[in-house]
Amino acid sequence: MGKEAPLTEAVYYILLAVREPNHGYGIIQEVQEMTDSRVNLGPGTLYGAINSLLDKEWIELYSEEKQSRKKKSYIITSKGREAFNSEVIRLKELVKNSEKMGE
Incomplete structure (x- = not known):
């Protein structure tokens, strides 16, 4: 995957929430549930991130009710899974290095 910037927390959780087909309000609810309401995605944040993720081809439209x-x-797409997995590896390294330093 190349050197992508670290994912924002919102993008990280959105990608996690769309591992199965999910709609906007469902994403908001799932992220709230996963984080015990610590992360609350507003509609502006959510749809701005969704548009960015669509542009990067990290997610795709699964269905649309007419x-x-x-x-x-x-x-999530295979590109999105790759970006997400790279971020998980990066985060694990951060924790491992902190633990090595006794923190």
Whole structure:
């Protein structure tokens, strides 16, 4: 994958929430649940990140309801999984190095 910048916490959790098809409100709820309400994604943050992830081809549109406000579901792509897995490796290294230093 090359040297990507570290993922923001919001992007990290969005990618985690779309490992199965999920829609915007479902993503917000799942992230809240995963983090015991520590991370609360607002609609602006969520949809800004979704647009960026779509542009990077890290997620893709899975389905779109044509009725009722056109609810869209998204799913992670192989590129997105690669970026996510690279971030997990980076985070594990941070923790490992901290533990080596006795912290």
